[in-house]
Amino acid sequence: xxxxxxxxxxxxxxxxxxxxxxxxxxxxxxxxxxxxxxxxxxxxxxxxxxxxxxxxxxxxxxxxxxxxxxxxxxxxxxxxxxxxxxxxxxxxxxxxxxxxxxxxxxxxxxxxxxxxxxxxxxxxxxxxxxxxxxxxxxxxxxxxxxxxxxxxxxxxxxxxxxx
Amino acid sequence: xxxxxxxxxxxxxxxxxxxxxxxxxxxxxxxxxxxxxxxxxxxxxxxxxxxxxxxxxxxxxxxxxxxxxxxxxxxxxxxxxxxxxxxxxxxxxxxxxxxxxxxxxxxxxxxxxxxxxxxxxxxxxxxxxxxxxxxxxxxxxxxxxxxxxxxxxxxxxxxxxxxxxxxxxxxxxxxxxxxxxxxxxxxxxxxxxxxxxxxxxxxxxxxxxxxxxxxxxxxxxxxxxxxxxxxxxxxxxxxxxxxxxxxxxxxxxxxxxxxxxxxxxxxxxxxxxxxxxxxxxxxxxxxxxxxxxxxxxxxxxxxxxxxxxxxxxxxxxxxxxxxxxxxxxxxxxxxxxxxxxxxxxxxxxxxxxxxxxxxxxxxxxxxxxxxxxxxxxxxxxxxxxxxxxxxxxxxxxxxxxxxxxxxxxxxxxxxxxxxxxxxxxxxxxxxxxxxxxxxxxxxxxxxxxxxxxxxxxxxxxxxxxxxxxxxxxxxxxxxxxxxxxxxxxxxxxxxxxxxxxxx
Numbered sequence: 140x141x142x143x144x145x146x147x148x149x150x151x152x153x154x155x156x157x158x159x160x161x162x163x164x165x166x167x168x169x170x171x172x173x174x175x176x177x178x179x180x181x182x183x184x185x186x187x188x189x190x191x192x193x194x195x196x197x198x199x200x201x202x203x204x205x206x207x208x209x210x211x212x213x214x215x216x217x218x219x220x221x222x223x224x225x226x227x228x229x230x231x232x233x234x235x236x237x238x239x240x241x242x243x244x245x246x247x248x249x250x251x252x253x254x255x256x257x258x259x260x261x262x263x264x265x266x267x268x269x270x271x272x273x274x275x276x277x278x279x280x281x282x283x284x285x286x287x288x289x290x291x292x293x294x295x296x297x298x299x300x301x302x
Numbered sequence: 303x304x305x306x307x308x309x310x311x312x313x314x315x316x317x318x319x320x321x322x323x324x325x326x327x328x329x330x331x332x333x334x335x336x337x338x339x340x341x342x343x344x345x346x347x348x349x350x351x352x353x354x355x356x357x358x359x360x361x362x363x364x365x366x367x368x369x370x371x372x373x374x375x376x377x378x379x380x381x382x383x384x385x386x387x388x389x390x391x392x393x394x395x396x397x398x399x400x401x402x403x404x405x406x407x408x409x410x411x412x413x414x415x416x417x418x419x420x421x422x423x424x425x426x427x428x429x430x431x432x433x434x435x436x437x438x439x440x441x442x443x444x445x446x447x448x449x450x451x452x453x454x455x456x457x458x459x460x461x462x463x464x465x466x467x468x469x470x471x472x473x474x475x476x477x478x479x480x481x482x483x484x485x486x487x488x489x490x491x492x493x494x495x496x497x498x499x500x501x502x503x504x505x506x507x508x509x510x511x512x513x514x515x516x517x518x519x520x521x522x523x524x525x526x527x528x529x530x531x532x533x534x535x536x537x538x539x540x541x542x543x544x545x546x547x548x549x550x551x552x553x554x555x556x557x558x559x560x561x562x563x564x565x566x567x568x569x570x571x572x573x574x575x576x577x578x579x580x581x582x583x584x585x586x587x588x589x590x591x592x593x594x595x596x597x598x599x600x601x602x603x604x605x606x607x608x609x610x611x612x613x614x615x616x617x618x619x620x621x622x623x624x625x626x627x628x629x630x631x632x633x634x635x636x637x638x639x640x641x642x643x644x645x646x647x648x649x650x651x652x653x654x655x656x657x658x659x660x661x662x663x664x665x666x667x668x669x670x671x672x673x674x675x676x677x678x679x680x681x682x683x684x685x686x687x688x689x690x691x692x693x694x695x696x697x698x699x700x701x702x703x704x705x706x707x708x709x710x711x712x713x714x715x716x717x718x719x720x721x722x723x724x725x726x727x728x729x730x731x732x733x734x735x736x737x738x739x740x741x742x743x744x745x746x747x748x749x750x751x752x753x754x755x756x757x758x759x760x761x762x763x764x765x766x767x768x769x770x771x772x773x774x775x776x777x778x779x780x781x782x783x784x785x786x787x788x789x790x791x792x793x794x795x796x797x798x799x800x801x802x803x804x805x
Contacts, residue, residue: 141729141730142726142730144730147730147732151471151475154475154478155474158478158481158493161492161493162481162492165488165490165492166488166490167488168487168488171756172755172756172759172760173487173752173755173756174487174488174752175486175487175488175489175490175492176488177751177752177755178477178481178486178748178751178752179478179481179492179493181751182474182477182478182481183478185470185474186471186474186475186478189467189468189470189471189474190471192467193465193467193468193471197467197789199465225524226524228523228524229520229521229523229524229725230520230722231520231523232516232519232520232523232697232718232721233516233520233718233719233721233722234718235697236516236697236700236701236714236715236717236718236721237714237715237718239701239714240711240714240715240718243711244711248702252698252701255694255697255698255701256694256695256697256698257694259519259690259693259694259697260690260691260693260694261690262523263522263523263527263689263690263693263694264527264690265688265690265691269688269690269691270690273691273694274694277694277695277698278698281695281698281699281702285350285702285703285706289350289351289353289354289706290354291350291702291705291706291709292709293702293705
């Protein structure tokens, strides 16, 4: 997901301009010179300026090359991606969270959670011997902590928890 | 004073506080020791749980978990050369070199001992600095708050280990996120795109969980699994620590002071403190040639420093609602949730709660010694847990935790969205800490800014009229211009040196 600075910078220019315009068209508070429109206007302009600076490479010399992709676990850079689709694996976690949003009410917490755990675990290289028991047990453990102890109303769906 | 202290003792000596503190300590130690799971992430995932605790117990869990996680990041650093948290990255090589020389006990013992000492030094700074600052802060008007907030945001961009322009951009993105919702001076829906879910604005906590936890799972998808830890027997862990304390007492004190200062600065936290202190230690050491070959001196100073920054990061958080680091940013969210709104009046109206926080920090740092030793001994077993078993659980906690904050599925969408934002920003060199600061401080900055503008009635003079405001303004503008000056200096300097050599 490393994009050229010109791309991210241009995106920021557009975002900043949109924010400034969005702020500008907000209705003012009657009888008040400053209202909800001022702050987005200032921020939008600032963001657009930053975007421009990034496009033109200002401040690039401050970036330390090895800091560009800071892996928190101190690993060296990832192995060369096998294919174009390899990078898309990173989108799996947010996709699973959205799946949870859509499916949890219908399938219930236990089933949805089990699917999430199984898919994440397999994607990280677990064999079914690990992924299957994990997917079977961890939803119950989480349900016990959050649903039972902390009383979070987790959806029951097709398979309610046994307590 | 004595009565407040007794009240504070009464507040923390309940079973709820004791149990939650112990559980949070163990949790912090485990999460901190697992490579890739940072102290900030440990704290962020804890927030949904704190929701169901009493205010003091909630703060206790955060205090305990964050202090423990910062120490326990040293363990895989020393044994595997993989820092458990970014705060241990500065000296992981040094600690690993010691392990190879057969001094793993000394390296890890120094981690525990000087972390605990540093933590206590940090609390002392919080106890000494906060009350007099609260006195001064009581006379602050919106102008001072505006400049203070701006100064805080600028500091965060200055200390980022990246391009300052990208850091400022990250901060603006955070402020823009804070604009969403109807909580603005006009009370009208702003940037909600007609979605009722956005009317309440973006909750900072799910955003933080997304940026720190989901983004980390996303990175894990593309990075190889760290190697397993070789099993080994440890000798006495605390042996020789007292000798080190006497030998390196000056380094330890310097580490504490540097950690405290960096902790107080908004946006700069434990990882920055460790880097700076390790570098200082090497710079002023009598035997700098030993650094990198397994020399304990740098470990002493950096270990004392990163834990000191944890407590002192609470100074600006409690006083002004300006987070000293990302962990304090989460703590501020919890403080608001629990009705302990940050501000100088906290120290007069809720003095016993403040003393309770000090006491909990001290207790957590004392508990760190026995628990830390136990953790070092069992670390080999915990680090056996494969990443493919831990990350799915983290995912579940993200989903359930973000749902629990408002019993609302929109929280889960927020987490997913900010996971992507955090991942993309990090991959492209935009510091996420700056954005987090923007999100947490946005509402406060806007309020101070707009109220000041209304009061000044179009004139710019009142922003500089009051003496404190003028000083803060000068500092904020200086911070803004600093990168520009460095940039110009760097442009000019090569020309000069080139001219000098050609002569």
